[in-house]
Amino acid sequence: MRLHPVLLLLTLSLAGCGPTASKAPPVEIQPSQAEAMLHQATDLDGKRIAIEGFVYFDNGRNGEAIAMGPELRSSPSGGGDQLARFELEYGPGPNQLDLHEVSKERLGGIAAAPEIMTFDLAKVTWQDAAGASHPLSQKVRLTGTVRYAGYGRSGPVSEDDASSPSGKRFRPVLTKVALDASAH
Numbered sequence: 001m002r003l004h005p006v007l008l009l010l011t012l013s014l015a016g017c018g019p020t021a022s023k024a025p026p027v028e029i030q031p032s033q034a035e036a037m038l039h040q041a042t043d044l045d046g047k048r049i050a051i052e053g054f055v056y057f058d059n060g061r062n063g064e065a066i067a068m069g070p071e072l073r074s075s076p077s078g079g080g081d082q083l084a085r086f087e088l089e090y091g092p093g094p095n096q097l098d099l100h101e102v103s104k105e106r107l108g109g110i111a112a113a114p115e116i117m118t119f120d121l122a123k124v125t126w127q128d129a130a131g132a133s134h135p136l137s138q139k140v141r142l143t144g145t146v147r148y149a150g151y152g153r154s155g156p157v158s159e160d161d162a163s164s165p166s167g168k169r170f171r172p173v174l175t176k177v178a179l180d181a182s183a184h
Contacts, residue, residue, distance in 0.1 A: 084174050
C-alpha cells in the first residue's frame with residue numbers, strides 16, 4: 001500500500017503534536033538564598049519555586065494569631081527569617097490551612113473596616129496535596145508561582161513606580177501553592 005505524499009506529511013505532523021514535554025521542575029530555593037533570590041531581585045517573576053520552612057501567622061493579643069496572610073519562616077513558631085508570603089485558601093481540604101476561629105471583629109468597630117479574624121494557633125493545621133493534616137510545627141515544602149507586588153510607604157503601588165523608601169521595589173507573594181511534608 002502506498003500513501004499519498006500529502007497524507008504521509010499530515011500523519012507525521014500529527015504524530016509530532018502528541019503530549020507536550022513535561023513542565024520544568026520548580027527552582028529550588030534554599031532558605032539562606034531567599035533574601036537575595038526572592039526579595040532583592042525579580043528574576044523569578046512568574047516562575048515556580050520550591051522552598052522549605054514553617055507556616056506562620058503574626059501573633060495577636062492573648063497569644064492568638066491574626067489571619068492577615070500566612071508566611072513561610074525559616075524556624076517554627078515565627079522564629080528565624082521570613083522566607084516568603086503566600087496565598088492559600090482556608091479550609092480542611094488539600095493545600096489549605098484549617099483555622100480554628102476564636103473571634104471576628106472590625107478594626108476600631110468601623111463597619112467599613114476590614115474584618116480581623118483571630119484563631120487558636122495550637123489547633124491550626126495545614127493540609128498537604130493529598131489532604132493529610134499536619135501541625136504548624138512540622139516543616140513544609142512549599143511550591144508556588146512567584147508574583148511580585150509593588151509596595152510603598154502607604155501600601156501597594158503601581159508597578160510603574162520605580163522608587164521605594166526601603167530599597168525594595170517589590171514584595172514577593174507565592175500563588176498557586178502546593179504543600180508537601182518536608183523530607184528533612
